[in-house]
Amino acid sequence: MKYIPLSNRFLELGRQFYNKCRPVPVSAPTLIKYNENLATTMGLSSDDFYSSDAALFFSGNQLFDSCEPLAMAYSGSQFGQFNPQLGDGRAIYLGEVNHPDGDCYDMQLKGSGRTAYSRNGDGRSALGPVLREYLVSEAMFKLNVPTTRALAAVTTGEEVARESLTPGGILTRIASSFIRVGTFQYFASSGDLKSIKKLADYVIERNYQAIQDVDNQYLEFFKSVVERQAKLIAQWMQLGFIHGVMNTDNMSIAGETIDYGPCAFMDEFDRNQVYSFIDRGGRYAYSNQPSIGLWNLTRLAETLVPLFSDDTDKAVELAKSVLQSYEGSYDNAWLAGMRDKLGLTPDADNNEEDKRLIESLFEIMHVKRADFTLTFFYLSRLDMKYSSLDKKFKALFDNSESIESWLSKWRERLTKESLTNEQRQLNMQTVNPVYIPRNHLIEAVIRAAEDNNDFTLFHELHSVLENPFSLQEGMDKYMLPPEPEEVVENTFCGT
Template sequence: MTAQFRFDNSYARLPEAFYARVLPTPVAAPALIKLNRALATELGLDPDALSTPEGVEFLAGRRVPEGAEPIAMAYAGHQFGGFVPQLGDGRAILLGEVVGLDGRRRDIQLKGSGPTPFSRRGDGRAALGPVLREYVVSEAMAALGIPTTRALAAVTTGEEVLRETPLPGAVLTRIASSHIRIGTFQYFAARGDVDAVRALADHAMARHDPEAAAAAEPYRAFLEGVIARQADLVARWMLVGFIHGVMNTDNMSVSGETIDYGPCAFMDAYDAATVFSSIDAQGRYAYANQPAIARWNLTRLAECLLPLLAGEEEAAVAIAREALAGFGERFNAAFLAGLRRKIGLFEAREDDPDLIQDLLDRMAAGKADFTLTFRRLADAAGPGVDGPEGDGAVRALFEDPAAYDDWAARWRQRLAGESQDAATRREAMRRVNPAFIPRNHRVEAVIRAAVDRQDYVPFEELLAVLSAPYDDQPAFAAYADPPEPDQRVLRTFCGT
């Protein structure tokens, strides 16, 4: 049984300056950890064939499937505010593109598949821990309904990689609508190559914004589309307490998908200043800073597109500024609408932002768990608990439960002004407030079991729980619990 990939590699048809042609480096003894069978089927691939020894060799980069055109993509990027003119895929190789059963075109990329011309003296490999982290978190984000790259497979290589200590090596097969980043545009703009910027914009439009190509001002329409997607994406992140951790311009995809799960994490206790990333010493990418950073990154994209927006620089800058001004309005509307849904409001009223901010302030002061507070509010708003007697599980999350009581009285008064019945409200709240997220201590426990004991049972169980984040799952109720003090993970690390 041979795994068949129906490749149609549009990016590899762009000029050679856009990438380097490079083959994956064969590994010693690839073994399958996990295949995402549902995703494989969606992509038009045969999961049984991918599970054979030959299929696993494809997923590990030991063999190259027919029709693939392996390339490492070139890009630049601002990393923590400092511009690096050449980065590129240093440990990832794009095998090619497939059009799935749903008609969507998606990249198939191997991460950890060996060095490329962009490796900057790195070994191009990935350790097992970061591969498992990306698999778990990206699939959890997909189940939460947040646009994201996906994990098709994880394999071990039978080799060690040397970081601070020797670690088992692994390869992740990543699926994305594309791997075109803001940094991809910066790579060519920094070289003054306007023709390449135009070719890249045309390619990205054809792939992500086909309607923009027919607009009166296509490049403006493309820029506005990227801005809108990013505003919506960051709002969705924040509504589930997600912190990307490394929002460099090379980690922001123009497709509007979450990409590059390095030192990412989900908040436990609510604190707008939360930072987990070990390399973010100044808190540049803290939870509350994410909207401003997204706008900053999008400004860098607009700068790249200036020559395409208008013939005169002054006119081009005016167009870019007008487009960028829409980010704040779009983000604020999406975030506020999401927060209204999280506390069970169906109608918009002028004082809602104050009510919501008051809750967040009290959560911060009371060290209340972000995910559980909103999940338990759904139950407190349900039928049969139309009063303070239904608040016990929520107020228990606050160091001073009385601080919640003051807010809850206002909240119930606000709910009483709407026409929805309690059962409808509770069900609507449960659809937007997950019970389960990939809590950091759970992810770390999965990694330790796999790395230290070659035990993948915790990995499989966590994936199963996170595949249905809005369901109660009584048998796995403990997975909803915040960490005990000795379980808290305060720092997360890049996977390089």
Template sequence: MTRFPFEHSYGQLPDRFFAKVSPTPVAAPRMIRLNRALAADLGLDAAALDGPEGAAIFAGNQIPPEAEPIAIAYAGHQFGQFVPQLGDGRAILLGELIDREGHRRDIQLKGAGRTPFSRRGDGRAALGPVLREYLISEAMAALGVPTTRALAAVLTGEQVARETFLPGAVFTRVAASHIRVGTFQFFAARGDVEGVRALADHVITRHYPALAGEANPYLALLNAVIGAVAALVAQWMGLGFIHGVMNTDNMSVAGETIDYGPCAFMEAYDPETVFSSIDHGGRYAYNNQPLMAQWNLARLAETLIPLIDPDPQQALTLARAAIAGFDARFQEAYLTVMRKKFGFFTQQEEDAALIKNLFAAMARSGADFTLTFRALSEAAADPEQEEAVRRLFANAEDASAFLDAWRKRLEREEAEPGTRREAMRAVNPAYIPRNHRVEAVITAAVERDDFAPFEELLAVVTNPYADQPEMAKYREPAAPHERVTQTFCGT
């Protein structure tokens, strides 16, 4: 069997942090796709794993000798309602690998069977959500967004019961860790201060080692997570990405995008866009994501109060000040993202207003988010390309007013037009995993056992900044009859 040189730093925490559990074997594992490049980065033998042996391992039928499988305990606020025990109900952590750059990475099987946290669930995953997570997590990585990664997808040869019977699959996820805001909440809800302390110490050692020497390491940890999440959500906003289910159990303290359930990329710009079928009130709408991130971080701060200062009132004052600072940190990160998208190399006072004006015009016209910024990139070097921007707007006068203001702003820059164009093309993708394309490849796989469309779309979205003229159809928004207005959780 291929060697997996696992380490188990999380497994060395007290027993109450997890449950030891083995994956449930499946009937007929079959490899859908192995991420060979990622396997190599993890020091694994990609050639040996891309076949029956890898299918057996990544389905949970064969456990590498070095693995120590566990399901992690956590709690969480789900749409604002606190649930004191959630945990890995269908995910099993095999262990941690040190990649070629020296980074520690969790290797987790998702859909590997029941655990003590399954809460009447079957512990399984359907093929559709596995393909969606594979596609979108790898697209996000290619877009430069911190994210969990897809190592493998395997068919189980079994059916899972959802609204109907669907092919079962197991997804192998790679993450900096699977520690969430909800992991801290699990111990805080039980009054387990020492559990919170042990977890915080582990997170500092694993993710923020420079904080170990701080006079108040736990306040420093809170500030570090606030900064990481602010930067992450700013990147989401810069791509029109909507997570869809920003519960505290779906927010990583490592600052990675995690748990791709009812996520989607916006096409026609509307700040109130919601795709998730279970987000009836729009809690996690596109424009609400910064506010919801701050809300989640406030829940993290609550768990750290006993560690921040022996005086509860002083601890509360310090924590509140840290949380209040989120908005300024987010706005700074957001403006950094947006200035790059607009082709600005310097900072000017009018930038925020100019950015706001473009989005207001896009909202009035329903202009496509991704195509607008890609077209703007081309116009940076060739004013004649401005017409391509105008064509994306129902009201061309709106576009013209913005373009005139944008040109005047660019006059205050020294960069050459060609340099600006290339810089903008490097942050404004030509391709995103458009919802109708994702649904089409899922349909082909589920209904016809045809994975060729999946492979083609994966190749396109993992090279998102290249023009790829032979794949131009993947740039286009959905036709009216193709539009996907709802996305769904995989549970």
């Protein structure tokens, strides 16, 4: 296997930021999947990454000399309750790959053994969550949603004890940054302003270089984080994606989707949908995600306020002003994305009309429990006039009068557009996916892998999700919602 040039600027921040540790070797690592496209993007050669020693690296059994592995320290507000001591309990940071064009890629092994932050855990991951995160994170990338990515997945040849014994796995994941809102909370909880400033400088240098020379760069940094998160969560909402565990330790400071644990894409639309088994109160339900984003960013603001101004009152007002911009940023991103999904071009004169049109569609979807993805799939293929596809679209809504009325209003709105019918359809089909990683499909992948060591379904589903916006011959089963007996009611962190 070729040498991967890793550096580690995070080490330079100081020992209060991490605890050095090495992956705990596993008995028989076997490579499941290596992401050649991502490797190419990172500037890595993929010539021999399928050699036998590739599994040794991606399991942590054998590291390059350039690796200086560590576990990062952070805190987190979990379901609204602050936990001062979390940290990487089952993940080990290997370092960063620096591309000649200036991009840097952080590399981490997830499920590679105990660290100083593991508490009572074994530091391992079951195979199922590794496969889930590989499929969903790569699907999100292909859906144009900012996300961490999967470089490789391996089986360990060992079992982990969860509710029962289950095969173990390790995921090599890549991110622009593994710094979280909770990382800033970790130092704020002890009043360590010096470390907060160090951390902010580190993140700005790596992930927000455009603001390095502006006045009050810490305030601009916060503005940028708020803007990225608003846009990210708007994208989740436009795809029916539910993160499931939006704790502050699971919010990336770089604005990427991170920590896929109990995540899920909705089948039938329910604005109050919750899949995560541990979210009994529905704190992280689909409809709550935008407000939880603001709640988390408020926790970040509390850590950064001292950097905004020496005048405490002024600093607080500056923070409030930025937080107040979140709702507008989210609304603008949401409206723009939903207009794209409905084939509407931006027009300030139609803002309120378009909002009502969009919201009324979601209301009918909610009442009739229409399939989220299929609703927009069919809509992006409807003509200006009645066609045979109208029947399939209206069947999602039990052929209700409400959807008939809505269709008439939508078509009337389209008469204000200058695009041809064909151009509009093509545009809509670039943002409305045919295929998503539906829960029952992922469950079938996991069952085949864990029960029979069979990864055929994993590879096939991954291949389909590589082109989520294009109909693929013979792959109809991957676009259909689950049969009643296939419905997945709950998802689990499971690592």
